Amino acid sequence: MTEKFNVEVDKTKKLFIATVGGFFQMSDAEGFAFQFMQAGSQIQSSEYTLVVNAHELATVKQDLLDLLEQAFKMYMTLGFKKIYMVESKSAITSLQIRKIAEKTNFSGILVKSMDEVK
Template sequence: MTEKFKIEADPSRKLFVAAVGGSFQISDAGGLAMAFLQEGGKIQSQTSEYTFVADTRELESVDPALLEMLEQAFKMYKTIGFKKLYVVESKSADTSRQIREIAEKMNFGGEFVQSMDEIK
C-alpha cells in the first residue's frame, strides 16, 4: 500500500474496507474522512448488510494528536449500523496496542484479527 489510506466498498463480498498505512498524521485525516463519506454514500441504505473492516496492517504509527479523532471514528463506526466490525491489526505492536486501547475505551464491540482471511 503506497498511499496513506484507501476506502472501498465491495458489493460482491458485502465488505466496507478502510485501509490505512504508513505514519498517519493530522494532515491525512481530512482526506480519509472525505473518502469515507464519499464511498460510504454508495452503500448508505445498505450498511446493515455490510461488514466494516479497519485494515491497519500497514499502519506504522498514529500521530498522538490523532488519538481523540480515532476515538470519534470508532464511535462513528459503531453508530453507522454495520452488520459486523473488524480491525485487522497493525504489524507494529505499539500501533496495535494504541488501537486496542481506544477500541476498549469506546466499547467498540468488534473483533481484532491478524489478516483479511479471518473476516467472516
C-alpha cells in the same frame, strides 16, 4: 501500499473495506474521513460488513489518538452488519488500537489479518 488510505466496496462479498497505513498526519485523517463518508453514502450499511484494515498503520502520534477514538465511535454508529478491525503489524500501534477499542467499548472484532475476516 503507496497511498496512506483507500476505501473500497466489494459488492459481491458485501464488504466495505477502509485501509489505512503509514504515518498518518491530520490532512491524511481528513482525506480519509471524506473518502470514507463519500463511499459510505453509496451503500446500505446494514447489508455490509465494515473492515478497517490498519495492518500497515505506523504508530499514531498523540495528537491523532483523539481522532482515532472518534473514528472508532463513528464506526459503531453507522449501522454496519459487522465490524472488523485488522490490527497493525506494529506491536506499538496494535497496543494503541486495543487501548482505544477498550476505552470506546468497541463492538467490533479485532483480528490480526484480513484472513480472519468472515
